[in-house]
Amino acid sequence: MRRAGGRRHTLRDIAAALNLSVNTVSRALSGKDGIGEKTRALVRAEAERVGYVPNSMARSLVTGSAMTFGLVITNPSNPFYAQLISSIELRAREHDYSLLLTVTDESAENEARAAESLLRSSVSGAIVVPVQAGADPWQRLGAVGVPTVLLNRDLPDLGYRFVGTDNELGGYRATAHAIACGARSIVVLEEDLPITTIADRIAGYRRAMTEAGLSMPRGSVMRVPTRRHDQAALPWQPQQAYQVARRMLRRARLPDAVVAGNDYFALGLYRALAEHGLKVPDDLMVIGFGDHPFSAFLSPSLTTVRLPAEEVGEIAADLLLEEIAGGRSARPLKQLIAPTLVERDSTARKR
Template identity: 50%
Template structure:
């Protein structure tokens, strides 16, 4: 039995009575083809089951038409949403995606660099394990364009697309202070990464601006196990254990800024078990606005992060770099603001559990 033959541009051209060149330009979205002709050609291509030959296109263009994406862990809701945006935007621009997960492990990241060099990707979107940079320098020196995503490596001459975490934490802390809290707490990750540093800086900037005395502030680092491959990126358990001690000591009219919503889950459980009322005597604000945030009781006030915008913008920036490979264009630093979604955990009331929140 003969295998089915792959439909070619010539097949479409013969079917519609036009040249192969016209068919090729129409399917590539190029000009000099009327919209009516383009629509007719696309309809016939769909009818015949035409699938573009990416390998052949790569040979013609001299590019792999592949973007490498290195992230820490896809179970992080921010990164799962970002990956979807990268895949969708990359597909529109004709690029496939090679995904590698580092699990916050430097050795895994070195393997990721090797994988991208073997596959010959045209460019890489990287959420780096910090602070090492030499392997990334080697990748760039080998001709692979690179854009950092969400985390910064200031030592690296590289574009960055991410979130303005400093501003977001600053505004979230001001919101807590505006609720009238008298004691302020910060529960943050213990990883030495740029996103954590930015949130801590924003927290302290707000306190300094409002003249909050040091004795009214307490900063705690939640021990994480994110370097272990068998754990989720954030474990509520660690925050729960820490918050069990905190719940016994926190005075009424306190406010807690939590570095991510998963840690906030641990805080909710510990305070509930201790009979402490979140949203009344204790205000809580999280980061990430994960899907469960609106369905806690009370709903969790949280900073919503525009993962889809970050992913799409990172692809656009990388593809632009690939297009002008070797140029000395200034490095870009693109940041998107977080959006504070206010719910019952910081408004001293008890709303319905599924309050969708407001910005």
């Protein structure tokens, strides 16, 4: 039921009708302690009579915040973030929070605006994938008491809670698998952003190669120009990786395997190889990163590293809920969740 003029009934309306405080009404409806059964029954009866529906703005009259999680991500075209958003939103909804999503497009300027927007919106807390161009925007949130959890990329100087994928382990497992399949020369096809997730994957590649006693000549890490640093971030495009792969195919000697930083890059690589009459995995093995929905349907199906997006999102939301509640957590300050190697036909060589 709505009031005259179409406005929905609020906690304040119920409080006025019963001559109670908004705090008392809120506690009665949420089942909190300190409210007598008679008062609780009166409040619930009035709420039912007027058709009251709880919402974050009404709850904020009591909590002092908008009962909202701020979620800041860098690139909405990344399927990993799509899964994260879904996981975090579900966990937030279970606890009566809504989600305010902001995209920075890998821009420090946009990131500063995002932090300012969260402050103006009086969010209960924030989950942030930082651009890693500086910690100032998120330091400001912490300084005014907004609980903040970092996701996927850390800013160690802040000392905030952090959860992400163990990308170093992912890069290591992908490379070690290629080596186990017989590859001795392996190159990496990676994005051109100076961020820890990419650096960690490359570090894992180098660790596996070093342990196997294999060389990494100049040009072993090929960069794909997928971003405009001074404009908006571009979505991942197989076309960019395709162009880089064509240059690689002009080399005098091809590598045995390519570890791609995401499955879209592997898609571009597939096309370049096909145009040159080369077959995967007979002529060159390919390993992706992300296990995107199309990866199992490529021909041959793509061996790739599956990222724990759902688990990372759930942990991030739980960490933020703990921070908002002000309780002490038994969880470590920094958490890295292991990815999983999914073996398919693109590395199906005889070992």
